Amino acid sequence: MARINLDHIRHAYGARPKSEADYALKEVHHEWNDGGAYALLGPSGCGKTTLLNIISGLINPSEGRILFDGTDVTHLTTQHRNIAQVFQFPVIYDTMTVYDNLAFPLRNRHVPETEVDRRVKEIVEMIGLGGWANKTARGLTADQKQKISLGRGLVRSDVSAILFDEPLTVIDPEMKWVLRSQIKRLHKQFGFTMVYVTHDQTEALTFADKVVVMYDGQIVQIGTPAELFERPRHTFVGYFIGSPGMNVLPAEIAGNTAAIGDQSITLNFQPQIKAGAKTELGIRPEFISLGREGMPVSINKVEDIGRHKIVRASFADRPISIIVDEDREIPAEPRVTFDPKAINIYADSWRVGGEA
Amino acid sequence: MEKTWNNKAWFMVLPVLVLVAFSAVIPLMTVVNYSVQDTFGNNEFFWAGTDWFQDVLESDRFWDALTRNLIFSAIILAIEIPLGIVIALNMPKRGIGVPICLVLMALPLLIPWNVVGTIWQVFGRVDIGLLGRVVASMGINYNYVQNPIDAWVTLIIMDVWHWTSLVVLLCYAGLVSIPDAYYQAAKIDGASRWSVFRYIQLPKMKRVLLIAFLLRFMDSFMIYTEPFVVTGGGPGNSTTFLSIDLVKMAIGQFDLGPAAALSIIYFLIILLLSWIFYTVMTTSDAQG
The missing domain is CATH 2.40.50.140 (Nucleic acid-binding proteins)
Structure with missing residues (x-):
């Protein structure tokens, strides 16, 4: 669990950005509180996934620093930042059982096997795959696989932050509500810092305490759902939020x-x-x-x-x-x-x- | 889902059946014809039953050649499959290196078998070959014409040089189909390099590896041209594989009956072994 500081972050995918337009992510300078639930909301291609990958360390920003609890982690690898991330499409280890899939991040970090067992059993029940624990992950449906991906993100209890990159895209609507409220419950219970990327305003507004609206590579407004509704700082926020x-x-x-x-x-x-x-x-x-x-x-x-x-x-x-x-x-x-x-x-x- | 049965579909495969009949089934039948009859010329044939099959199966010549074949295929698979995987893993995934590597890898595959044989025959000669001279200058007594071990080593290196690329290209195709998200997730999960290989790359390569394994087994088991060109089956009989022996028998000695019987036995062995490999590998696949 950590407070995240984004210190003048900018990112361009090309080698030598010449103008402002070459930056996929324009300057971001914010502090995100420890234990907060943030939603990054914006249309496709607005830079939300780029920002998320910069936080998790999959991308190194072209400029700026990232600090976790005041420590500069800009040049640390994903492993050393101790981040959990759930991707848009399910990533599962085909040849392993559901149980082993969930245990994988813990075993890689040499967590004692009794602790692994306790955590995995808890998560497997939470994602509703209790009966499947010893089955191979290969034969599962897309939303069961995504639940495993989600579970692997939630299984570690000591993470600095959990990042979600549109994790519920492939899940059917009814299950979306269930999983979203389970994530919220976990957030309340453990107080993880959570960052949730989505282009679905309902998802963002119900999930987060603070919604970060992004448009064309920049953050246009950070606010509570009520602020975004009543006082949109930018016309884009006005268009994008509300139906x-x-x-x-x-x-x-x-x-x-x-x-x-x-x-x-x-x-x-x-x-x-x-x-x-x-x-x-x-x-x-x-x-x-x-x-x-x-x-x-x-x-x-x-x-x-x-x-x-x-x-x-x-x-x-x-x-x-x-x-x-x-x-x-x-x-x-x-x-x-x-x-x-x-x-x-x-x-x-x-x-x-x-x-x- | 209900399957639709439509017997008219058989007409669609008819052209292929006709082609296969002329190219494979009818020639095969003449072989079957020879294998059960004896002839003394003049187009007179006498029924021989299973005599030729018994002769072949009771001869040491057959079993020795078969043993050589099995050892050769085992060595080839043991070298080319792991080597192919290692090379494929180390090939660049993007950038200018990709086409360069792919062309380099594909080059040996484009060279005809007998040319490969000739290249290596000259390359390995002690008097004028670059390889032969270099090895000899290092003080190693290398001569593939006289020493059976040297002959085997030459054939194996030649086959590895010629065919490892096939395994590489197949594995590479399997590797590039893995989405980046898998590698990212593995990083997040703290997976080691070995875990990434064991749980992401190997499972994704499994199908293409099965194909690579079968192709390399069948091809190496049927090897003919290279030993024919390089060693001619020698020194002694040390590189006389079933195919070489078969040609000696059929064309050298003109023993058409035993040669036909040997052909059928040879064919059945390849069919049987390929079927066993395929079944074993696909069953383990289904069980995961």
């Missing part, structure tokens, strides 16, 4: 009013904006109310998804989404109002301040 994502509308800002097309909205704060910046207004579909008052919209489509309706509409010639309660009637001449507390203003895609 449907945040509405981002181009807006002219003057003083404390925002003009979208021919509509103008009064803000409850005065954003500080540099001249020449591209300004946008962001509002989540949950905070737009549809009724007979406010600004006019035309409705294009209503998607009834059971617990609520998603209304796709045009507002000042821009598409917006609105979430409406299931039993709410949609008026013939619909109008909308934006909750002023939930409005965020963005300049060049980054949120500008002045909290209400």
